[in-house]
Amino acid sequence: MSSDVSEPRLDDEVAGLKELYRDFAAADLMPLWTQRDDLMPVAPRPTAVPAVWRWSQLYPLAQRAGELVPVGRGGERRAIALANPGIPGRPYTTATLWAAIQYLGPHEVAPSHRHTQTAFRFVLDGQGVWTNVDGDAVRMSRGDLLLTPGWSFHEHHNTTDSPMAWIDGLDIPLIDQLDAGFYEFGPTELSSCATPERSRSERLWGHPGLRPVLAPDRPSSPLVAYRWEHTDAALRDQLDCADEGLAFTVEPGHAAVRFTNPTTGRDALRTIRIEMHRVCGGVSTEPVRAVGSAVWQIFAGRGRLQVGETSFEVGTGDLFAVPSWTRFALTAADDLDAFRFSDEPVYEALGLDRVDGGAGR
Amino acid sequence: MSSDVSEPRLDDEVAGLKELYRDFAAADLMPLWTQRDDLMPVAPRPTAVPAVWRWSQLYPLAQRAGELVPVGRGGERRAIALANPGIPGRPYTTATLWAAIQYLGPHEVAPSHRHTQTAFRFVLDGQGVWTNVDGDAVRMSRGDLLLTPGWSFHEHHNTTDSPMAWIDGLDIPLIDQLDAGFYEFGPTELSSCATPERSRSERLWGHPGLRPVLAPDRPSSPLVAYRWEHTDAALRDQLDCADEGLAFTVEPGHAAVRFTNPTTGRDALRTIRIEMHRVCGGVSTEPVRAVGSAVWQIFAGRGRLQVGETSFEVGTGDLFAVPSWTRFALTAADDLDAFRFSDEPVYEALGLDRVDGGAGR
C-alpha cells in the first residue's frame, strides 16, 4: 500500500513484489493501490488548462487556409479547431467540447453530411452563408445561433462575393471517448439553393409559446435558428426588469438567457448547453466553479477574466476555455456580451453535476 | 340479477328481496347489480349535451347586467356562465369546464382574489382592460389569450370610457367535483395601476426559445399573455409551410397551434388545453370523438358544425360545447378562426384519454 512504501522491506519481499507486478502486467492487470490517488482524486484534476485564443490571430489564419486549402468532400469543412494546450495531440478545446473557426470563401460550398455528434454555429460577424439543415435553408447572420442536432444532414453554401467565418461548437471529444460516433456522407448536390429570410423551422417553431398541435416532442430543438434580434431583446428586457426590482438576472448587472428546445423547455441540444450573457460595464461576476467545462466567445465588448490561477484581457471575438472545477469570474470593462457553451447537460443527465459559488446557480 | 328480472319468482322470494333492498338502504348500501349498466356504461354517456350560445344574445345580456349589477367584493366578477341545458341547476358548460362572458364598464374594477381553479381570458373584441396577475399589469386586446394559473392573485381594471367584454374559461366543475377548491380575497386596493404595452411576463418569457438562465420550471406557464399578432402569424406560417409540402397542419386546410408553457413545452395550464384553429373556407374537418369535453368560440368567420346528432350554423363570437365522446366536425363557410379549450390534459395525466377518428390526432 502507498502508505507503506517508505518502510524498509526485506529483500525477499521486494523481489516478490516486483515479480507480482511483472505477473500482473503479463496478465493485463493493474493494481489499484499504486495509482488510487491518480485514478480517484480528491477533486477533478482536468488535463485541459485555462486557455485563450485571439480572434486577431484566428481570423487571419482562417483567411490563409481559405487561400491554400480547398473545401470539399473528404475533409468536408474548412474548420480549424482550438486545441487545448493541456491535451496534447488531440484537437479538444476541453475534455468534452470541440470549438473551431470555420471559413467559407465566396460561392464555396461545404458538402452535406451528418453525424451523431451534436453541433451548432455561432456568428460573430458577417452574413451571406446559408446552412441547409435536413433541407431547410437557414440564413446565418451576425449574432445568430444555428443548430444542427445529431444525425441531421447539413451543408453550407456562400451565395456572396465575400468570405464569411463563424464558430462551430461540437461534442466531438465526448463522443470520441464514448465510442458513440456515426458518420454519413450526404448527396453531393446541394439539397436547397433557396435563400429565404426565414427558415421553415422558424416559421413552424419561432412563435413564443406556440406549438403546432400535431408536432411531437423532440430530443433536440426543432427550432434551429435563434436570431440576434430576439436574444438582444431578451437580455435588454431582463436587465430592465431587474431595474424594476424583479430578480431574474443571474446577479446585479448580469443577465443571461439559455437557448432551449420549445417542445420540452430544456436545453436546445442534448449534450451542449448554450447561453448568451450580458455583463454591464464595471460589473464583476461572482466567482464560480462547476463540474464540467465551458467555452466562451466575447461577442461584443472588453473585459478581464480570472480562470483558476490565470487571468486574461479579452475583447470582441476572443475565445477561451474553462476546464472542469476551475474557478471562473469575469469583469466587464465596458458593456459586454459573451456567448457561452458548456457540457452541463451531460453531467445533469448522469447525476454528476456539482457547483461551488456563483450567484444563485 | 338484471338478466333474471323478467323470470317469475315465488312470492316469498320477492318479499325477501324487497326486504333485503330495504335493509340495504337502511345500512347506506346500494347493490351493483341493479345499476351496473348505469354506473359502468359501454361508452361515456355524458349528461351535458351539444349546445350553442349566440354572441348576439350574450353581449346584450351582459350589457344589461352592466347597467343593473354593480361589480365588487363578494360577487367579485360580472361574469355570466354558459350553463349546459343537460346539467340542470349547475352553471357547468360541460362536465369539467365553465365558460362565461365577463363585462366591465368604463373605469370599473373587479377586485383581487385567487383560487385553485385554473383560469384564462380570451378577447373576442375590444381593449382597454388590464388584468393584474400577481401584480403584473397585462393588457387585454383583441385575439389575446391571458392566463391566471391556479392560486395567482388577479384583478381587472378598465381604464377607458368604454365597456369591454371577454370570455372567461375555468375548470370550476372539475374542482368542484374533486372537492379541491380553495379561495382567498386579495387586497381591496389595486396592486398596480400601470398600463404598460408589454407585461413583465412577456418581457421575461416572450422571446421564442429563450429562457432566463436562473428561472426554474413551473407547472403552469410563466408567460401569461399570448398576443394575437403571434397566434395569427403562426397559423399563417403553418398553412404556408403546408402549401410548400410540409405536413404540420392538422389536415389539409386546417392549421392549429397550442398555447404552451415555455418551461416544459406542455400545456400552458395544468388542467385546460387551449388552442387556436384556422380552417380555410370550404374545408371540412375530419369527424373525431374523444374522451373529455371542449368549448369553442368562433373568433372570426362563419361555418357549420356537426356535434353528435345536432348541427348548428355559427358565426363570429358564438360559443358551443362538445361533450365527451361526441362526434364533432366543422365546415368553414369562409376562412374561419376558432378558439378552443378542453380538459384533455386531465385525461392524459390519468391515462384516460381515448380518441376515435380525426386527422392524425
Place this chain on the structure above:
Amino acid sequence: MSSDVSEPRLDDEVAGLKELYRDFAAADLMPLWTQRDDLMPVAPRPTAVPAVWRWSQLYPLAQRAGELVPVGRGGERRAIALANPGIPGRPYTTATLWAAIQYLGPHEVAPSHRHTQTAFRFVLDGQGVWTNVDGDAVRMSRGDLLLTPGWSFHEHHNTTDSPMAWIDGLDIPLIDQLDAGFYEFGPTELSSCATPERSRSERLWGHPGLRPVLAPDRPSSPLVAYRWEHTDAALRDQLDCADEGLAFTVEPGHAAVRFTNPTTGRDALRTIRIEMHRVCGGVSTEPVRAVGSAVWQIFAGRGRLQVGETSFEVGTGDLFAVPSWTRFALTAADDLDAFRFSDEPVYEALGLDRVDGGAGR
C-alpha cells in the same frame, strides 16, 4: 353583487333584475355573482360525510344476498356498495371512490368483463376464490391485495364448498363524473380454471428489485398480487428499524407501506393509492387533513377515529370514509392494521394536492 343585496333598491331596479335573471335562464346562462361562494368556497366543502360501515352488519347482508340474488351476466357481480349518506341517490363512498363488499358462494362464477374503471380487491378473511386477470389465475387469501388495472379482463371463481367475501375498490365516481367509462363483456367461459399457488404476475414481477430485461414500463403495476406475508414482514421490519433509530416510519409507533408499480416505483394503480398501516397499541396518529378522500378498512385490531367533528369506535372489518379536507386521526386501542385507499394520485397528477398537518407527509 352579494355585498349589495341588503341595500334598498328602487322597485324598477328590482323588476329589471328579475327580468334579467329570467332572460339569463331562458338563454341557458347563470350569473356568477349570486353563487360565487357556493361554486368557489374558501376551502373544500365536500358533500360526502364521515361515515362508518360495520362488518358485523355488512357480512350478514351479503350472505342474504348470496341466498336471494344469483350472480351472472348482466348484473355481473354480487357487490354491494357503501353509499355515502351525504351523496344521496348515488352509490359513491366518497366523491371519487366506490367501495363494496363482494360475495361469491360455493362454486359460483362471476363472469369476465373489463372496464376503464380501475379496480382492486382486498381480502379481510377467507380463501378459495381465484381472480383471473387477463387469463392469469390469481389466488385470493387473507390479507392479500389483488389488482385489476383499467381495461384488463377479469372474472372470479370459487372452487370451494364455502362462500367467500372481500372488499372491492374502484374509481367509479371519478370516471362517472369525467364521462370516461368504457365497458366490455368478456367470454362466458372461464378463461382459466387453474389454481396455482403463484400467479404468472408474481413469478415474473414478484422478486424484489428485479425486472425482466425485455419488459417495458407499464402505467399500472404488472404485479397484480401483493401477499400478506410480504406486507406483514415489511411493516414489522419498518417498526424494528425504527426501534433501532432509523426514521422511516410515518411517526413513532406508526408504520406504513405503499403498494407500488415495480416498473416505475409509483402507485400500483393510476388513479388509486393503496397502503397498509400498522399503528401500535396506545398510539394516536397526528391529525391531518388533505385534499382528496380516502376509504379505510380495519384489517385487525380495534381503535378510535376522529373524522372531522365525528368520532367512531372501530374494529376488525369495519370500513369508513374520510372526505376531502376533513381532519383525521386514529388511536389504536391495541395493535391495529388498517388498509387504506385514496384518490391522491389524481390530485398529484393535476397539481391539486394540498396537506395540512400530519407527520412529515
Place this chain on the structure above:
Amino acid sequence: MSSDVSEPRLDDEVAGLKELYRDFAAADLMPLWTQRDDLMPVAPRPTAVPAVWRWSQLYPLAQRAGELVPVGRGGERRAIALANPGIPGRPYTTATLWAAIQYLGPHEVAPSHRHTQTAFRFVLDGQGVWTNVDGDAVRMSRGDLLLTPGWSFHEHHNTTDSPMAWIDGLDIPLIDQLDAGFYEFGPTELSSCATPERSRSERLWGHPGLRPVLAPDRPSSPLVAYRWEHTDAALRDQLDCADEGLAFTVEPGHAAVRFTNPTTGRDALRTIRIEMHRVCGGVSTEPVRAVGSAVWQIFAGRGRLQVGETSFEVGTGDLFAVPSWTRFALTAADDLDAFRFSDEPVYEALGLDRVDGGAGR
C-alpha cells in the same frame, strides 16, 4: 483536403501549406480536414479490444497480493484491475468501465471512503465479508450483488479466518474522462461491526412492490443488496413462464433480469446497468452489437463467445470485455449463468444509444 492529397501541387503551395500548419500548431490550432475521418469515423472504432481474463489466473495472483501487500489507508483496497490491452497505460477494462478482483484476508479491514464514482460488488464465491454502506452492515455471499452508489461511505471487513475475493465494478474511466471525480476518506474506525443476516436496506426495501410511505425517490437504489436466492428464482420463473408460452425471456432458452431501483423502476445505478443472464445448454444468443461497452463474468457453467472477430471458450469465474459496437454472441455448452454490467444508462440518458441485431432489444 484529403481528397486532394494525391494531386500534384506547386512547390509554393506546399511550402505555404507547411507554414500554415506550423502557424496553426504555434497558435494551439488543429485543422479538421486532415483528421476528419479519425475524429468522426463512419462507426465507432473503440480502442478497447475484446479480451478475456481467466479466474484460474486471477485468483492466484490475488492470493499472492494478499500475502505481499497490506490493505489499509492510502491504497485503500487490495483491488487488481482488468486493464484492456487495447488501452495501454490505463487500468480501463473498457472505455468507460473498470473491473477488478478484490481480495480480503482473514480479519482484514478495508477502510472507509466515498467517491462520486459509482460502484458495486458481485460475489462469485465465498462469504464472511461485510460491506458497511453508509453504516448499514451488508453481508456478502455467493451470487449476491451489493451496491455502493456514488458518494456513499463504504468499508469492508472480513470476520472470518478465511480469505474472500469478489469482483468490483466501477465507472472510473467515465468519471476520469469527464473530470467529475471527488473522493473523501472516512473515519478510520469501522462504522459498524454488526453481522446481521439482513441489512437495513433489505428490511426497508426488500419486499416486492412495497415501499415505505414516507421514503422519497432516490437517483440510485436504496436497496443495496440483491440476494442470489431471489435472482436465481426470478430466472427460473422466467424460463418456466416461457415454457408455458409467455414471451418474457430475451429469446428462447435465454432469460435475463435487470437489477433496478425500486423507487423508480430504472437501473439500480445511475451510470451502470447490471443484469444476470441464464442461457440454457446448447442455446446460442442472437448476435447483437450496441453502442457502449459491457463486462461479463461467467457465474456458473461453460460456453463459447464470439466477440467481433475473436472467439473464446469460457468457464466459471472468467471475465471478458465487449467494446462498443462490437458484435457479440454466446453459446452455452451447458446451462450457464452470466453476470453482466454495462454503461448503457449513460448512452440512453444522452440519446446516444443504438442497437443492431439481438433478440427484441
